[in-house]
Amino acid sequence: MTRYFDEELLELNKKILEMSAEVESAIGNSIKALRELSREKAEAIIKDDDRIDNIDLAIEEKCLNLIALYQPAAADLRFIVMCMKIATDLERIADLAVDIAQRVLEMAGQPLLKPLIDIPKLATLSQQMVREAINSFVNKDTELARSVILKDNEADELRNLVQSELINDYMSKDPSTAPRAVALLLVARHLERICDHATNVAEDVIYMVKAEQVRHHPESLK
């Protein structure tokens, strides 16, 4: 039996996909802006963030309406509530892209402290984790979601590498490098936070599909 309600759910799904596309391009652009230290690209990202915020609000409103009007249960309920949570994580990812853009504005016009090695790796990883988390949502693919969650450690390690290098090799040897080092440190931190939010999305996908709670229990994934 097809239900009118399914059309409503489809519409919600479309909004999440629309938001996902915007968020993916925000991260992609922020990483490009970082590589090129492009003031122009950074400013565009900051400006575009309003659009993502608006989709986030629209998704939240849609979810609240569906819950109030249809009293959904079981898989329907899990889908709607997880859409609400996923939208929040996507919105935070977009905010982190803005944060990276702001660091780019701070660094633009001065030479880079050092050639970037681990930060581009972390950037690639964060982009990949976000893309795969979104794909796991689209395809209700819990295996892919699981692999996203397992990558989060790698992100933490890269962030730690960047941090210890910047502190030990630059800031403690020459305090005048601090402003530029801190900006890079923050970029690493923003990228690692993006990975955390991608992990949240993946965890929500597993709950949505299998009604299994894996949050705070990474050992259950092994």
Place this chain on the structure above:
Amino acid sequence: MIAAIRNIIEVKNLSVFYGKFQALKNIQLNIQANRITALIGPSGCGKSTFLRALNRMNDLIEGARTEGEVIFDGKNIYGPETDLLELRKRVGMVFQRPNPFPLSIADNITYGLRVHGQNDRIFLEEKLYRSLQAVNLWEELKDRLYESALKLTGEQQQRLCIARLLALEPEVVLMDEPCSALDPVATARIEDLMHELKKAYTIVIVTHNMQQAARVSDYTGYFLLGDLVEFGETNQIFTSPKDKRTEDYITGRFG
């Protein structure tokens, strides 16, 4: 304080036949004391038959035959020594449509007690007060106790029927669609009453209103074509049912 969880009724391999038609197939289910158990499912799938099996009301239906056991208070109620009058006093039933006797409000409450041989006036008055108080009707009706019960609103009549049952001090209250003849506000008030009653009684309710089952019950059982497809905590059934058929029914894809 709610007593520790215990099974007040244990249903074992229960099958009910109407002539050749098998209405219930090998049902296994425990009813926990001081909890509300809701039975949901499409029409004609065995919910009401199951409910009636718990106090042998199916005996009243011609051609009905029961197999299996319903253990209540350590004894199979289908055993030969069961006193039906006593059983139905301890496991009472509230029906879909309120069915007050065409008597005064007071007599509705005391009638059953008098049938059971109680004639002490002070005892009966005390019971009248306590029973009406328990269903929150005392304040409303204390000045109209000798008016006909048939003058009451549908909701008041249904409350009166519950009070009439409580006067007999049952242990289990069976409710067969108790709100289907009531408007939403009256329904909400009966549901609130159920929450209060479960402190002292065990309730088993059959309902077509899934949201009602979700709101009032602690445990939910889903019946389909005479089978108990799934039974579990209401929270679990409504957020993560294990059986695809339960999922389809709960989400309105079927039924």
